[in-house]
Amino acid sequence: MEQNYDTLSEAITGLQKEGYTEDLNLQPDCLHCRQADIRLFGDDFTVDKYYRFEGPSDPADEAIVYAISSEKYHLKGILVNGYGIYTEDITDEMAAKLNMK
Numbered sequence: 001m002e003q004n005y006d007t008l009s010e011a012i013t014g015l016q017k018e019g020y021t022e023d024l025n026l027q028p029d030c031l032h033c034r035q036a037d038i039r040l041f042g043d044d045f046t047v048d049k050y051y052r053f054e055g056p057s058d059p060a061d062e063a064i065v066y067a068i069s070s071e072k073y074h075l076k077g078i079l080v081n082g083y084g085i086y087t088e089d090i091t092d093e094m095a096a097k098l099n100m101k
Contacts, residue, residue, distance in 0.1 A: 004051075008080070011051045011065045015078050020067050022077030029091045031068065031079060038073050042093045045070045050099070066098065 005011035024031045024040070031040040048067045066079040081098075090098075 008051075008053045008063055008065060011053075012078060012080070015065070015067050018067070018076075020069075020076040020078045022075050024066075024068060024077040024079040026079060026081055026090060026094075028089060029094060031077075033073075033075065033077060036073070036075065038075070040068075040070055040073065042097045044072050045097075047098060048076075 003014055005014060022033050022035055024033055045068050048069050050064055050066045052064045054062050064081055068079055069076045
């Protein structure tokens with residue numbers, strides 16, 4: 001059964017309890033894991049689940065949190081990103097992989 005979260009911080013805490021402990025950062029053509037200094041390209045990871053959050057009064061206050069795993073690098077991590085018109089400038093491959101296209 002899929003967990004639902006009311007806030008971004010609840011989602012992050014819940015995913016960390018599930019073992020998603022790495023902090024991932026979105027780059028134009030990959031995800032970067034700073035702790036391990038690993039770059040994950042489209043074929044290197046899977047989006048296991050994601051949660052969208054909207055601010056109560058400001059449409060610009062929108063975020064999405066991804067639970068991401070990589071069998072190749074044996075890691076599970078979290079990527080937090082804005083969505084909508086404020087989303088990052090990324091390659092088509094990354095946008096498709098993150099269901100942003």
